[in-house]
Amino acid sequence: MTFLKVSDLEVEFCVDKKKITPIEQVSFEMKKGEVLGMVGETGSGKSLTAHAIMGLSSLVGGKIRGRVQFGDKDLLSLSEREMQSIRGSQIAFIPQNPMTSLDPVYRVGDQIVEGLYKHRKISKRAAKLKALEIMEKLQIPKANHVFQQYPHQLSGGLKQRIVIAIGLCTSPQLLIADEPTTALDVTVQAQIMRLFLKMTKDKGIGLLLITHDLGVIAQVSDKIAVMYAGNIVEFGPIKTVFNTPHHPYTKALLNCIPTIGMKKGTLDAIYGNVPTVGNYPPGCRYQPRCPDRFAPCGTIVPKMTKLAEDTRVACHKYNGSKD
Amino acid sequence: MEKFLEINDLSVSFGVRGGLFLRKIGTIKAVNNACFSIDKGEIVGVVGESGCGKSTLARLILRLVEPDDGSVSFNGTDLLKMSKKEMRWQRRHMQMVFQDPYSAMDPLYTIYRSLCEPFQIQRIKLTKGEQRKKVDALLELVGLNSDHGFAYPHELSGGQKQRADIARALALNPQFVILDEPTAALDVSVQAQIIKLLEELRERLNLTFLFISHDLSLVSYFCDRVIVMYLGRIVENISADLIGKTPYHPYTKALIESIFKTDPGEKKLVAPLEGEVPSPFNLPSGCVFAARCNDAQKLCREKLPVLENTGNGGQVACHFPLIPLADPIG
Numbered sequence: 001m002t003f004l005k006v007s008d009l010e011v012e013f014c015v016d017k018k019k020i021t022p023i024e025q026v027s028f029e030m031k032k033g034e035v036l037g038m039v040g041e042t043g044s045g046k047s048l049t050a051h052a053i054m055g056l057s058s059l060v061g062g063k064i065r066g067r068v069q070f071g072d073k074d075l076l077s078l079s080e081r082e083m084q085s086i087r088g089s090q091i092a093f094i095p096q097n098p099m100t101s102l103d104p105v106y107r108v109g110d111q112i113v114e115g116l117y118k119h120r121k122i123s124k125r126a127a128k129l130k131a132l133e134i135m136e137k138l139q140i141p142k143a144n145h146v147f148q149q150y151p152h153q154l155s156g157g158l159k160q161r162i163v164i165a166i167g168l169c170t171s172p173q174l175l176i177a178d179e180p181t182t183a184l185d186v187t188v189q190a191q192i193m194r195l196f197l198k199m200t201k202d203k204g205i206g207l208l209l210i211t212h213d214l215g216v217i218a219q220v221s222d223k224i225a226v227m228y229a230g231n232i233v234e235f236g237p238i239k240t241v242f243n244t245p246h247h248p249y250t251k252a253l254l255n256c257i258p259t260i261g262m263k264k265g266t267l268d269a270i271y272g273n274v275p276t277v278g279n280y281p282p283g284c285r286y287q288p289r290c291p292d293r294f295a296p297c298g299t300i301v302p303k304m305t306k307l308a309e310d311t312r313v314a315c316h317k318y319n320g321s322k323d
Numbered sequence: 324m325e326k327f328l329e330i331n332d333l334s335v336s337f338g339v340r341g342g343l344f345l346r347k348i349g350t351i352k353a354v355n356n357a358c359f360s361i362d363k364g365e366i367v368g369v370v371g372e373s374g375c376g377k378s379t380l381a382r383l384i385l386r387l388v389e390p391d392d393g394s395v396s397f398n399g400t401d402l403l404k405m406s407k408k409e410m411r412w413q414r415r416h417m418q419m420v421f422q423d424p425y426s427a428m429d430p431l432y433t434i435y436r437s438l439c440e441p442f443q444i445q446r447i448k449l450t451k452g453e454q455r456k457k458v459d460a461l462l463e464l465v466g467l468n469s470d471h472g473f474a475y476p477h478e479l480s481g482g483q484k485q486r487a488d489i490a491r492a493l494a495l496n497p498q499f500v501i502l503d504e505p506t507a508a509l510d511v512s513v514q515a516q517i518i519k520l521l522e523e524l525r526e527r528l529n530l531t532f533l534f535i536s537h538d539l540s541l542v543s544y545f546c547d548r549v550i551v552m553y554l555g556r557i558v559e560n561i562s563a564d565l566i567g568k569t570p571y572h573p574y575t576k577a578l579i580e581s582i583f584k585t586d587p588g589e590k591k592l593v594a595p596l597e598g599e600v601p602s603p604f605n606l607p608s609g610c611v612f613a614a615r616c617n618d619a620q621k622l623c624r625e626k627l628p629v630l631e632n633t634g635n636g637g638q639v640a641c642h643f644p645l646i647p648l649a650d651p652i653g
Binding site: 041042155156157158185187188189190191193194212213214215216218219220238239242243252253254256257258259260261262264265266268269270271273274318 | 372373420441469480481483510511512513514515516518519537538539540541543544545566567577578579580581582583584585586587588590593594595596597599600
């Protein structure tokens with residue numbers, strides 16, 4: 001049975017009477033318990049993809065098209081009421097900024113158990129015990145004390161742990177984490193990412209990890225989806241994509257990252273800027289910045305081409321090589 | 324030979340007010356006895372976690388914040404002895420590029436007008452034509468064209484804004500530029516563009532940089548020397564070539580190990596450090612890092628280690644450095 005299969009996902013907004021589609025032709029799949037890293041630059045549509053899967057884009061006026069199959073259900077065909085019973089229960093979401101995603105006027109403990117009350121038949125006492133258990137697993141010191149505190153009394157690292165606890169406490173099957181450690185310092189990021197990964201692996205939770213940090217993806221994911229200007233341009237197992245990237249954008253992106261011990265003057269940059277939504281160039285969206293472009297790139301939109309089992313790339317260079 | 328920039332025992336603390344009638348309830352020692360020097364043409368990086376005093380250090384050097392103690396000498400002149408007026412004139416040699424390109428430019432000014440400001444502030448009289456020429460040359464220098472001068476900051480992308488910000492810092496031909504997290508708000512591909520631009524500008528204009536960042540990989544790539552700060556203190560000063568191989572301070576090592584490597588073959592998910600940076604209120608009497616250090620011993624909690632020479636051009640403040648010091652007396 002499929003765990004999560006997203007096919008031809010598209011979100012359309014209407015801005016100034018003009019229709020724009022920030023994401024188009026987004027297709028990928030995840031197996032149960034797998035960690036899929038989704039990487040891309042600002043505005044490439046990573047967060048919107050996550051929101052569309054959870055059916056949240058429609059709340060802000062977007063039209064979602066395509067198919068999101070989760071288990072035996074098509075999430076996009078469900079009513080808002082049915083969706084609400086899935087959201088937070090079977091699919092949980094960890095938002096980007098822990099500083100603003102916690103409600104400042106509720107104690108953090110109450111915010112953790114809120115999901116449990118809503119989705120599970122559970123007594124107040126049992127819910128608290130369950131929350132404390134998760135807080136302890138996330139190595140929150142003095143969990144009992146923290147449970148009673150307000151968000152402003154906690155440090156950034158602790159707040160992020162609370163947000164993760166909220167996501168994990170209903171034991172969802174799929175967790176979507178949108179830049180969960182971006183706001184944190186490196187030493188704290190290393191701690192939290194490790195704990196987070198261990199807990200999702202132990203419970204067999206599928207994790208869709210959205211980040212712009214290729215280092216985090218390389219260290220924690222099984223598969224990777226590279227997004228550029230609203231499209232997935234490359235999808236594959238983590239080792240394949242990092243060791244032998246196919247798409248020119250993936251190659252260039254990997255060369256942009258400085259590493260310790262790298263020789264001075266060897267850093268590569270990608271010429272130009274990421275096109276903004278609504279101003280996408282014709283044909284391949286990467287084409288104006290691509291050093292390898294040739295005749296069809298400027299006119300024909302490249303389709304996802306299967307290169308091997310689980311490895312796909314959207315680039316004319318590989319069209320017709322294998323299908 | 325006198326050093327290009329020499330900083331000695333620079334310290335500053337801020338009073339924190341709170342409670343009834345905003346009484347003074349404590350002090351935060353933001354920068355504590357900072358000592359280092361920069362040679363001409365060198366790029367020195369400052370790394371550390373948030374709140375460790377990196378940005379305050381930069382502001383102290385430019386006297387945007389008045390230090391409590393210490394000295395800053397630039398080309399042999401002591402900046403702290405200068406009057407306000409002299410200091411303003413002095414700042415044409417030393418400029419700063421700020422952290423957030425989105426708020427560093429006045430939103431109501433066009434880029435052109437923002438780039439004219441340095442000349443007006445220093446009362447450098449230019450005719451309209453000269454001014455136009457200067458600004459166009461500056462824009463070209465950073466890879467923009469004269470059309471960008473008509474734009475308002477919100478019309479530019481983050482990378483373009485940062486280029487304009489760099490152009491403004493270079494307007495008065497400074498010798499020394501402090502870059503405070505110039506790429507923190509940018510994507511990696513744009514970050515790489517800006518870093519390449521800075522490398523090029525340094526060659527062309529013979530600049531000296533102090534580069535502040537929380538990204539150790541970036542600093543070790545871009546800089547010649549790296550200063551590692553923790554809770555307002557410099558804990559290590561090391562050549563960028565050595566930092567990945569032989570750091571002396573346990574904190575530097577932990578920082579390196581915390582980086583997520585972009586090599587999926589090398590999966591290492593051990594967190595090298597427990598806990599978070601403690602509050603800078605009421606610092607412990609011993610080593611500032613002792614509470615999180617895995618090798619901390621009794622001495623570390625009692626006595627503050629001072630910066631000692633490592634023997635290969637660096638300095639470290641640790642009682643038990645990871646590599647024994649070549650010449651402990653220095």
